[in-house]
Amino acid sequence: MSSSSLSNLSDWTGSDSESSDHAGWDAVGILETLGWAAAMVAVDRMAKAAHVRVIQAEWNDMLGSVIKIAGSVSHVQSALEAGLRIANEMHPLSEPGGAPKSLARLMQRPDEQALRAILSPDEFNPLIEQSVVKRPRDLTATETHTDSNLDPTARNQNSGEIHRMANHSQALGFIETQGFTAVFEAIDTACKAASVEVVGKEKLGGGYVTVVIRGDVAAVNAAIEAAKPRIEGLGKLIACHVIARPSDAALCLLPK
DSSP states (O other), X not given: OOSGGGGGGHHHHXXXXXXXXXXXXXXXXXXXXXXXXXXXXXXXXXXXXXXXXXXXXXXXXXXXXXEEEEEXXXXXXXXXXXXXXXXXXXXXXXXXXXXXXXXXXXXXXXXXXXXXXXXXXXXXXXXXXXXXXXXXXOOOTTTOOSOTTSOHHHHTTTTTBOOOBOOTTEEEEEEEEESHHHHHHHHHHHHHHSOOEEEEEEEEETTEEEEEEEEEHHHHHHHHHHHHHHHTTTSEEEEEEEEESOBHHHHTTSOO
């Protein structure tokens, strides 16, 4: 598979320069899970487990998120194992023998035609009023935690490439509920309980709403712990989770 044969996939990846990278993909990994919070936590775990590249994140209408990664076979395999492990911890089987809520699959040297389905073009969902396909974005100077001696252009060159860790004092917090009232009450409580910043809000459909906060590790932990009890009786808790020292891969997928 030559790089030139994949140049017409630029509509799927967003740039002609990225399309030339496909020929170097020994493997593509797919991790699908329930909700957005679990997907982001899985991205972070995969980032810290192996040297892979996040290609895209995508939502479906069944309350699920899918993360697409690429790299060598061994690294993609290690990443998927780490991501699937944490996703299953966050959303275990509801009953023995039931259908899994999280799935992972490794594909070696995916076919060019298959990539037309695997890699999705930009898509905006008018019902939830947001994009349902995400590509890793370049990090700003305040977001990235790379070595300050590196060339600034090199830092953003492969924003989806996972090989750097964030500032050790920082954390991300995720509050995901089914129902707006529950998440609004929870985030108000979180912000009053500790000094945190609201990064943004993501809607998945089906009433699933995720609010992301950030701050130092202690503050985010305190905020999330304070928010959890406020959800009961107002909506369904899908996930509350803290990512300490988030990887660049997770930061690249946050709301702008």
